[in-house]
Amino acid sequence: AEAGPVATGPVAAEAIVAGLAALGVETVPVRIGADDTDRDRLATRITEALGEAGAPGGVVSLLALDEAPHPEHRDIPTGFATTLALLRALGDAGIDAPLWCVTRGAVSTGGADRLGAPAQALVWGLGGAVALEHPQRWGGLIDLPGSLDEGSLRALARALGGRGGGEQLAIRASGTLARRLRRAGAGRSGERWQPRGTVLITGGTGGVGAQIARGLADEGAEHMVLVSRRGPRAPGAAELEAELTERGARVTVAACDVADREALERLLDSVTGDGVDLPLTAVVHAAGALDDATVDALTPERIEAVLRPKVASARHLHELTRALDLDAFVLISSIAGTVGAAGQGNYAAASAYLDALAQRRRADGLPGTSVAWSAWAGGGMIDGEVADQLRRRGAPPIDGARALELLRQTVAHGDGFLVAADIDWGRFASALSATRPLPLLADLPEAGGTGQDPAGAEREEAGGAAALRTRLVELSPADRHTALVELVSEQAAAALGYADAGAVESGRAFKELGFDSLTAVDLRNRLNAATGLRLPVTLVFDYPTADDLAGLLREELLPSGEESADVDTAALAELDRVQSTLAALELDDIESATDDEMFELLDGMFELLGRDLTAS
Structure with missing residues (x-):
């Protein structure tokens, strides 16, 4: 899939397609532009382009190279919007061949490798969500160097063939590198960022922003500008201002849509212009919004609702303050952008952008720190039941005071990007x-x-699914339903982090049990592994209780006609066994048989009769 308007620069879609073709890779180019938003029409185009060739061995997307704003949604790069359209169209066309998304300059492999395209990093965040929601349809991410030569194209071809050593790869002159998460190490100095002058905090009256403001006030911040869309009218804003004033800080609560560049420019002028006694020395971008949805349910509007306060605001802050002598430029990101989060593809994408922007600033000699957090305790966008679920799953919310201490150390240490999470990785x-x-x-x-090993995991999954199916065939319809309800309850409890399947009542709606997009996809994945089926990500919404879902599994595993055939086959096998046993027995054998032997024989006959009557 090629970008509509071909990306400018030394790497262009045509060059990549021509290079792969020269290496013997058979390609079927499909050009996708900003106006290709109708998923049905796009799916038809893809099917027609493939023609008699049938299902492809893989799909390569060069769409992310187009960073131009989408004509109808200016806060979304066209390449990101068309990548999403392609993902959904592939599903509609029934194509499960692995999709590889190609970027250029979206990641950095080290200090000398400048990250030049933060906008393309959005696709890296989205990819983590797709890998969880549609594992059979996802190949991975490949970042290309600034200029392509034959060696780079050969490395690309090898990676597309699954010989790159991972699913998040960067091709550079030194070779192909695979992305890994490693511990930062405990050997850090006790140096901490010391706030001074004026500190501007977006999302400053929200949960995380308010915690940061309190901590910085305690550390001697002289003046804080707390920015939110509602400003003084935001819930709790007046109380927070009074609290911070008591702690010794001067406080300005300002109403501003930071994603509105002109409005932000006016606000910055008011805190940096002539006559201002305390210069702006730090920016903390904590604003954001959640709108959970699976990839199939994401629309440009839902993407923009998340990208606008997180991504557009960060970009404007970066551009409008880059000439200032700042001590710190801090971006509050999420671990979702690093490891992926089912049902949060838009938020994961926004977080990946923030991480990339911080690295871009560091490469340009500007202050920049992005910390990818797990949930913060004590407020924020993730709290209540969601926080409880994360705790049960091994990702408890991080203590706010501890988080602030780590944030100050990270800024002082000069890290451009760091993951900070209190996680039980096991x-x-x-x-x-x-x-x-x-x-x-x-x-x-x-x-x-x-x-x-993927092949080994697939064999293990197939074996488990076959054993389940065999077991179900041998059960009566009532016992079969009970067994499937138990299976669903066990997997639902595991998805929610409960140790006991009894916590999941078979007739109670999954939504009432606390399921959201994240846990819904987890349950779908667990059931796929246990049954060998390919169930939709909307499973718990389409079949809202364990009883309902058990009914679906029975129909998928043992369709009505096939179920009858299996029952007949099993009944005939049992009849053969009983007949063989009877034929082998002489009359005196029966007369001399023990009570236990006779009861075993009769049990087998009654079981056979029960099956036969049920099947008829």
């Missing part, structure tokens, strides 16, 4: 790698099993 990683290996975590020993 528990948390099992859900992430339930349906496919996750090489990203291969260097974390406690994550265990995330790099398993």
Whole structure:
């Protein structure tokens, strides 16, 4: 799939397609533009382009190279919007061939490797969500160097063939590198960022922003500008202002849509212009919004609702303050952008952008720090039941005071990007790698099993599914339903982090039990592994109780006609066994048989009769 308007620069879609073709890779180019938003029409185009060639061995998307704003949704790059359209169209066309998304300059492999395209990093965040929601349809991410030569194209061809050593790869002159998450190490100095002058905090009256403001006030911040869309009218804003004033800080609560560049420029002028006694020395971007939805349910509007306050605001802050002598430029990101989060593809994409922007600023000699957090305790966008679920899954909310201490150390240490999370990787990683290996975590020993052989895992899954089907065939309809309800309850309890399947009542709606997009996809993945089926990500919404879902599984595993055939086959086999036993017995054998032997024979006959009557 080629970008509509071909990306400018030394790497262009045509060059990549021509290079792959020269290496013997058979390609079927499909050009996708900003106006290709109708998924049905796009799916038809893809099917027609393939023609008699049939299902492809893989799909390569060069769409992310187009960073131009989408003509109808200016806060979304066209390449990101068309990548999403392609993902959904492939599903509609029934194509499960692995999709590889290609970027250029979206990641950095080290200090000398400048990250030049933060906008393309959005696709890296989205990819983590797709890998969890549609593991059979996902290949991975490949970042290209600034200029392509024959060696780079050969490396690309090898990676597309699954010989790159991972699913998040960067091709550079030195070779192909695979992305890994590693511990930062404990050997850090006690130096901390000391706030001074004026500190501007977006999302400053929200949960995380308010915690940061309190901590900085205690550390001597002289003046804080707390920015939110509602400003003084935001819930709790007046109380927070009074609290911070008591702690010794001067406080300005300002109403501003930071995603509105002109409005932000006016606000910055008011805190940096002539006559201002305390200069702006730091920016903390904590604003954001959640709108959970699976990839299939994402629309440009739902993407923009998340990207606008997170991504557009960060870009405007970056551009409008880059000439200022700042001590710190801090971006509050999420671990979702690093390891993926089912049902949060838009938020994961926004977080990946923030991480990339911080690295871009560091490469340009500007201050920049992005910390990818797990949930913060004590407020924020993730709290209540969701926080409880994360705790049960091995990712408890991090203490706010501890988080602030780590943030100040990270800024002072000069890290451009860091993941900060209080996670039990042994528990948390099992859900992430339930349906496919996750090489990203291969260097974390406690994550265990995330790099398993895909073929071996597939064989194990097939064996378990076959055993389940055989067991179901041997049960009566009532017992079969009970067994499937138990299976659903066990997997639902595991997805929610409960130790006991009894916590899941068979007639109670999944939504009432606390299921959201994240846990719904986890349950789908677990059931796929247990049954060998390919169930939709909307499973718990289409079949809202364990009883309902058990009915679906019975129909998928044993369709009515096939079920009858299996029952007949099993009944005939049982009849043959009983007849053989009777034929082998002489009359005196029967007369001399023990009570236990006779009861065993009669039990077999009654079981056979019961099956035969049920089948008829």
